[in-house]
Amino acid sequence: MTTTTTTTTPGTTPADGSPVLEASGVTMRFGGLTAVQNVDLTVGSGEILGLIGPNGAGKTTFFNCLTGLYVPTEGTVSYKGKVLPHRSHLVTQAGIARTFQNIRLFANMTVLENVLVGRHTRTREGLWSALLRGPGFKKAERESEERAMELLEFTGLTAKREHLARNLPYGEQRKLEIARALASEPGLLLLDEPTAGMTASETSATRDLVLAVREQGTAVLVIEHDMRFIFNLCDRVAVLVQGQKLVEGSPEQVQNDDRVVAAYLGTPFEGAPGAEEAAEVQAAEQAATAAPGGSDTATGRGRNDSEEGGKD
Template sequence: MTDTLTTPAGTPLLEAQSVVMRFGGLTAVGGVDLTVNTGEIIGLIGPNGAGKTTFFNCLTGLYVPTEGKVTYRDKVLPPTPHKVTASGMARTFQNIRLFHNMTVLENVLVGRHTRMKEGLISALLRGPGYHRAEKESREKALELLEFVGLGAKRDWLARNLPYGEQRKLEIARALASDPGLLLLDEPTAGMNPQETRATEELVFAIRDRGVAVLVIEHDMRFIFNLCDRVAVLVQGQKLVEGDAQTVQSDERVIAAYLGTPYEGDGTTGTTTSTEESQ
C-alpha cells in the first residue's frame, strides 16, 4: 500500500516537537512531544477536554501550532490539510464526515484525488492517460472496500450503511490516499462490543499492510489491547507515555481519570517502561 514497507520498523515517521496551541488566552495544547515510528500503533488518551483532538488538528494541518514543529519523514508538514494528506498522512474524524448522497464506492474514490497525476487538461480531454488513471483508482477503491468488508455494498448510498459500516467506509476513504500514517479520532465511538472488536482487528490489519496508526480513543480496553505505546494528555500536556502496563499502573493517570489530585512526589512528565529506559 505504501512505501512504509520498505522502511525498517522503528524508524521515526511523525515527530511533534513542543507543540503549543493557544486560542486567545486559552492554552489547549501546552508543549507536547510525540514520535510515531514505522510499524507502530500509538494510542492517545486523556479525560474530556484534555486537548487530544486539538493536538490531532495541529498534526494534520487544520490548525497551525502557535509554537513548536511537526515533521513527517523529516520534512516540516505544510499547514493545509490537503497538502498534509499528499505528504502521506490521512485521518478520520470523531464525527463521521461522509458524502451521504454518494455511493460507497464514490466516497472511496474521493480519497484517491491526492494520488491522481492527470492534470486538468487531460481530465477535460479524457485522453488515454485519464482513462488509465481512472481505471487504476477504481481498482484501488474496490480493493480497499473488500479489505474493510464493504465490497458487496459498493453501490449503496453511504447514508444507508449501518453506523459501524460508515466508520469502516471513512477508514477506507482515508486509506485511499496511500498514507504511511493513519490518524483515527475515536474510531469506536458509538459501537457495540462486536463492532469494537472488528475495528481492533481492522487496525491490526492496517498496521500489517505497512501503515503506522495513531489513535484517540476513550475505550481503554480497546487502547490497551491494541497499542504498542500510549500517551496520556491532561489539560493539554503529556502526563505519561509508555506501554499499557506502565500507563495503567501510573497513579497520576488514575488520579486524572478520577478527577482527584495526585499526592505523590510531585513529579510530572514522561514515564517509560523498564525496557524503554535501558
C-alpha cells in the same frame, strides 16, 4: 471479522521502527486558553500509538495541529524527517490521513465513490486531461478504481460498493471512513475516536481492521475513550492531561500509573498540570479559614455569611 488482506500495501514505510511522525514542542493557544502545551510525540513505522486523556484534555486539538487544520502557536510537526506545511491537503499528500470524531462521508455518494474521492491526492491527471478524458485520464481512472475496490475488499465492504453511504449501518460507515483515508496511501493514519457509539462486536472488528492496517505497513495514531480497546490494541500509549503529556509508555505502564488514574478521577497529585495553582488556591483558602473571621470553606459559607451572622 470481515477484513481480508490484499496484495498491495497502503503505506510505503518499512516497519523498521524509524520515526514516521515527530511532533516537537507543539503548543496551541486559543486566546487565553492553552489547549495543548509543549507536547513532544513520536510515532515509529509499524507502530500503533494510543492517545488518551479526559474530556477537554486537548487530544483533538493536537490532531488538528498534526494535520494542518490548525497552525500551532509554537512547535513543529515532521513526517519522515520533513517539517509539514500548515495545509491539510498538503499534509495528506505528504502521507498522513485521518478520520474525524464525527463521521464525514459524502452521504449521497456511493461507497465506491467515497473511496474514489479519497484517491484524488494520488491522482496526477490535471483538469484538461479529466475534461477531455484522454488516455492518461482513463488509465488513472482505471487504476484508482482497482485500488478503491481493493480497499473495499480490505475493509469488508465489497458487497456494498453501490450503496449510498448514508444507508450503511453505523459500523460500516466508520469502516468506509477508514477505507477512504487509506485511499490516499498514507504512511500514517490518524483515527479520532473510531469506536465511538459502536457495539462490542463492531469495536472488535475495528480492532482487527486497525491491526490489519498496521500489518500492511501503515503506522497508526489513535484517540479513543474506550480504554479496553486502547490497551488491547496499542504498542504504546500517551496520556494528555490539561494539554500536557503526563505519561507515555506501554499499556501496562500506563494502566499501573497512579497519576493516570488520579487524572481520570480528577484527584490532584504532585507534579500534575495545574497542581501548583490548585495547591496555591488551597493554601490561600486554609489561611483565610484560620484567620479570625475567615471564611468557612468546609460548609461553603464565605465572609459575607459570617458577617451576616454577626448582625443577627
